[in-house]
Amino acid sequence: MHAFRIMLATGAALVAMPAGAETLREALAKAYANNPTLTAQRAAQRATDENVPIARSSGLPGLSLNGSATDNVLQANNNFLNPERIANGQLQFSVPLYQGGAVKNAVRAAETRVEAGRATLRGVEANTFTSVVAAYMNVTRDEAIVGLNQQNVHVLEVNLRASRDRFQVGDLTRTDVAQSEARLALARAQLQSAEAQLIASRENYIAVVGAPPGTLESAPPLPNLPTSPKAAVDVALERNPQLIAARKAADATRYDVGVARATRLPRVAAVTTGTYFNYLGSIPTVANGQRIPGSGTAATAGLQLSLPLFQGGQPAARVRQAEAGRSQAIETLTATERNVVATTRSAYAQWQSSEQVIASSEAAVSANKLSLEGVRAENSVGTRTILDILNAEQELLNSQVTLVSARRDAYVAGFALLAAMGNAEARDLGLDGGSLYDPTINYQRVRGRIGDFGGDGEPAPVATSTAQTPAQTAIVTKPLDPSLDTPVDRSAGLTTGAQAPNR
Known part of the structure; x- marks a missing residue:
């Protein structure tokens, strides 16, 4: 994990960074502070924290005040002491002594679900970072593909001019020119499609990160990747946040059964209790020579026992319901474990496959460059046709696009693998240079509160709107990777159509 932090923090510095270039670490930091999915989950965790003081409140003393005022509009004629009006006030203080373990189990269940919520928050954090990495790499890939298609259009435009020149001198037929025109039209269509995809990727980047992408620096290498699927799964079974959350959720249901059983104890x-009454001057002050008080107070103290004998089957139903909920949580845990194993193995396989595709594509690009150079040279002496050149150029473009796509796929799959293993949290990514969100702070703040009045006030938005961000374009200013932009033919005469031997 520490190696990962160092690589993301400093890996981009290993290459020359253009002024104003944005690194992957900076994009992750923006999303960490501003992604609405992540900030919403933090709010959900704060709401989960409140279940602990809510559960504890059932075991704390209670103080209540009740009052009433009654006007007897119709009285019996034979009872002259029956008051016309009476006001009552009662103050009651109660202290729960024993509730069958309901409060203890409810508090433990709430505390366990707080731990589950923290693990869920970690999972949302890892998923958000995975989305950021995918968005970042999508923009990088699509910028490269647009650049490749722009380069291809330029090459085909040069080819078309050369073909027309040779047609004018009778060296080529109209068919050759038509083939060049058709391939150029297709290349322009492919360029437009690539530009649309780039715009979509940039807009998605804004949705995830919260700001438009600038000039994106190359992503740093991913360290601590596992050496085998088994090694990856072993780590994931121990650290995957979704799996940890499912385990805690299953643990909490054990206490739910205890709460249900307490309903029959x-x-x-x-x-x-303290009581005050006042007849409000509605009875005589003296009767039969005896003074009658118009008001009075009383107080009582004692123990209150409640012993349920029959509740129509409700306690048993609650126990069965809690046991069924526990069974569901156990099965959900198994399903989550299966999903974690499958996701981890799939991410490992995709990462390995993409790495192999990268190696094959690099070889294909090199071979297609040599092939195109050879075809152009052979065309200059009349042994190859214009169509052969066009096909060779298209094969080179296809292999270059495959290469940049494979690089993107390998990086995203590698990061998804780290996320599945539980190694893609903020501290793992080197984002602890600033203030990190600590869910335990709010829990400690609210856990012991017993006041009935108060609140945190009307919440203000944390994540900002992106409605005012400019619409994205397909403009590409970043140069191609040198390994993709190496000149195919180093002979200026052949690439410009001049000084060809058969002219």
Whole structure:
């Protein structure tokens, strides 16, 4: 993990960076602070934190005040002491002493779900970073593909001019010129399609990162990649955040069963009540020579026992419901484990496959460059046709596009593999140079609160809107990778159509 942090923080510095270039680490930092999916999950975790004080509140003392005022509009004639009006006030203080373990189990369940929520937050964080990496690499790939297609259009335009020149002197037929025109038209169409894809990738980058992509620097190497699928799965089974969350969720259901069982157990509470009454001057002050008070107070204290004897089957139903919920959580855990194993192995296979495609594509690009150079040279002496040149150029373009696509696929698959292994969190990515979000801070802040009044106020948006960002274009200013932009034919005469031996 520490190696990963160092590589993302400094890997881009290994190559010359143009002024204003944006690194992958900077893009990840922007998304970490500004991605709405991530900020929403943080808010969801804060809401989950509140379940702990809610569960604890059932075991804390309670204080309530009840009051009433009654006006007897119709009274019996034979009871002159029946008051016309009466006001009552009652203050009750109760302390739960025993609730069958309901509070203890509810608190433990809530605390376990807080831990599950933190793991879920880690998973959302890793998924967000994976989306950022994919968006970053998509823009990089599509910029390269647009550049390759622009280069291809330029080459075909040169070929077409050369073909027309040779047609004018009778060296080529109209068919040769038509073939060049058709291939150029196709290349322009492919360029337009590539430009549209680049615009889409740049807009998706804005949606994920929150800002338009600038000049993107080459992504640094990914360290700590596993040596085998088994090694990857072993780490994933221990560290994958979704799997950890599923385990904690299953653990919490054990306490839910305890809460359900407590509904059929006795409950004991200490209760103290103070009462005040006032007849509001509606009865005589003296009757039969006895003074009658118009108001009074009373107080009681004692223990309150509640012993459920029959509840219509509700406790048993709640227990069965909780047990079924636990069974569901256990099966969900198994399904999550299966998914983690499959995802990890698939990511490993895709990463390995893409690495092999890169090696094959690099060989194909080199071979197609030599082939095109040879075909052009042979065409200059009349042993190859214009169509042979056009086909060789198209094969070179296809192999170059395959190469840049494979590089993108390998990097994204490698990062997805690290995410599946639980090694793609903010601290793993070297984002701890600034302030990182710590979910335990809010939990510690609210866990012990017992006040009935208060709140955090009206929430303000954290993630910013992208509605005001400019619409993206397909302009490419970054030069091609030198390995893709090496001149195919080093003879200026052959590439410009001049000084050909058969002219």
